Amino acid sequence: MRKLFIIALKDLKLIFRDPAALILMLLAPFLITLGMGFITGRFSGNTNAGISSIPVAIVNQDEGELGQALKAVFRSEELADLVAPTFPTRPEEATRLLEADEASAAIIIPPGFSNSIIPDEGGSISGDIIQIDFIANPNAPTNAGILRSILNSFLTQVEVGRIGAEVTLSQVAQTGKLTPELAAQLGEVFGTQLAQQSAQTRPIQLKNTTASGAAVKFDLLMYFAPGMALMFLMFAVTYGGRSLLLENRTGTLPRLLQTPTSSAQILGGKVLGIFLTAVTQLSILIGGTSLLFRLDWGQPLGVVLLILAAAFAASGWGSFMATLFKTPAQVANFGSIIMLVFGLLGGSFFDMSLLPEWVSMLGKITPNAWGLQGFTTLAGGGTLSSIGEPLLALALMGIILFAAASIWMKRRGLARK
């Protein structure tokens, strides 16, 4: 185990002594995020200089509190500069606005949405949760991405509130004192609170602060920063995967195999090195953007777990690539392509919903997509329970890729003549 850490720390030291790697791992994502900040007027405070008045068509067919709450979010003072909502009554009208490029996205709140989450007066819920339709305008990818982030944040709050209510109700039910009348009353109270909470008290974490500390508006950088960090995370793991092949070529891997160190220790050390590099890179980027850009990444424990999970999944890809290719140059070349493709598929550049559904599904094989989902959820006020799905997906991805890499490596042998 000791040797495993010695090898990993050696690799970590080597990557942080490579100026080219540092530029791509840390400087590039910082600069791109910084550039996006300037383009969008994030640093000047001048909303006219950046993205503002994003047109969005919201069709509310729901007669309950949550539909109203979502409309209230888009009409709120905090978002007044950023979005310009219209409220057509029929989905066809919203589609027409999209086709005429008069809306960056359409949000259709279907009938029964609230009742699928909040119990009615009789204390019953209408079955499965009804999904809100989000239709993005392909001509306005960035705007659509921002609107989706706002919607996701709202839904996260709804989900958090719903789970909280369910837990409370089930605890009351376990006491044996929950009568149908009491359940109906509690449902009503929770429903009202949920709608209020979603629309007012914790409005999708629109509380990113300025230097003065005053609550202002939705922070665009919280959309771009995780995307860039995750995209360049793939560079770090590609570099790590490449180092295994490079060590074989320069002779240090065969030399390691001639010391009293097992193949498993060497491979484990290399993989741990990739993982530590990824964790360090993400931590520096997240810490750096928090300090320099005053970004609020959300609940710290959730952020830490997401860093570990995203680094684990990405390291799996790095290890898998090292077994897939034969030369360091191949890994470097294909790694760059994979980094960009994963960035595209994973939503680092624009909203995934703009792409055909099968492409969006394909994006799920990338750590970028799950990582981005997790980070934006946390930044939008999500809690640990609301990032369970991305955490699980990233962990599974890592396990599958590491298993595949191990099997392949065992068949092929660590050192090659």
Add this chain to the structure above:
Amino acid sequence: MAPILEVRDLVKKYGDFTAVKGISFSVEEGEIFSLLGPNGAGKTTTISVISTLFAPSSGDASVYGFSVLKDPMAVKGCIGVVPQELALYEDLTALENLNFWGQMYGLSGKALSDRIAEVLDQIGLKDKAKQRIKTYSGGMKRRVNIGIGLLHKPKLLFMDEPTVGIDPQSRRAILDSVKELNQQGMTILYTTHYMEEAQELSDRVGIIDHGELIALGTQEELTRQVDETDTLVLHIAENEDPQPLVERLQSLDGVRRADAIDHEISLITHSAQELIAPAIRAAEETGIKIYSMDIREPNLEAVFLHLTGRALRD
């Protein structure tokens, strides 16, 4: 003396290509044993198998009684390896490299730091230990490469062509250090394609060609095979093309082989003395001036020529 390394019918195949074809030899404690052969003869592959890097296709080797097949970790604990290529981390300092590799050999704490200090002293890089390897000259890198192999004081040291690609001064220093290590009691298996190195260092030599061990013994035993063979060396001007003279000399009676390397022509013959006059005449006929001549005793180069019909550098 008891053999500490025994190689038995060792075969190593890569697909259809057989790199090592059933070689057997043993190395006794305290000796320098050289494997001499041209590039691609199978020297590095043999060392790779004995040092447990690759499993043999058939046959076996044992170090201090530990089989490379059955107990590779025990073998690794007894041996030190100085690979032909510079297996170093260029972005780490010499100190960091020695520290890392020392830990890989199981050293730690004070034992490691003491040993690093000794090795740095031994390789003469104490003052530059905190410089990154990439700032070193080729010779300095070679010295660190050797130093790593010595860190854990191995009983048996494998040195695979440690002087390839370095200047004569560094080469001399390495050869002297090999002799010094041997005097300190270390057993050394040395591979080279330089006849002079094998001749200077070795107690015994194994000549390897095309994956086969074609001769084995002390230098006296080997040169006895070509006892009646002399080498007459003709030195010509650097700007002369030696080829016409080589062709002319080849046709002389008594010349078994004529080869030109740069501006030096070597004639393998039964009697060098008898060939001096005909060689001078041949040079006059071809218009090439001979600057000097010397006669060399039978050596390992001649043995290799005798056995394979080729020069070591062919």
